[in-house]
Amino acid sequence: MRLMITKRSLLPCLIVLVLLFSAAASSARARPIGTFSEWSAFTATENGKKYCYMGSKPTEEKGDYRKRGETYILVTHRPAEKTRDVVSIRAGYTYKPESDVEVAIGGQRFRMFTDGDHAWAYDKENDRSLTRAMRYGITMIVTGISSRGTLTTDTYSLLGFTAAYQAIGKACGVK
Helix, strand or coil, rough: CCCCHHHHHHHHHHHHHHHHHHHHHHHHCEEEEECCCCEEEEEEEECCEEEEEEECCCCCCCCCCCCCCCCCCEEEHHHHHCCCEEEEECCCCEEEECCCEEEHHHHHHHHEEEEEEEEECCCCHHHHHHHHHHHHCCEEEEEEECCCCEEEEEEEEEEHHHHHHHHHHHHCCEE
């Protein structure tokens, strides 16, 4: 049996290599601060400006969906831009246009607007209220609707949130 290498057979290999090196290059910019139970904290630099963020993945995902991408929540401080506590959620699917996401922590409820596969708080006061609730909560339940009408409910553990939050605050000089 003779192995034939053609341009056509090399193309998938080249694509995989480019993706691997791109992922490695982008992850090399993020420097881990630490892992705190269910939360991981990082620093990174973009356009010469340091920022700090923390993230977690759901401990439970519910919904009658066929296919779903990666799901996570981030809290980001960008001191050079004078922003802090920016909460963003990636759904792993495209949200229903003009829909809101509901976040429940204990008895508190928050609404976030959606754009594509992400959700954000409506303003910095809501970001701060949400992160304050996350520091004192145990679990967080995120409910959203996909563009196909699928209701999803993701549960996040808040164990380690406060320690990760303090770590990104210290790393970025945010109090």
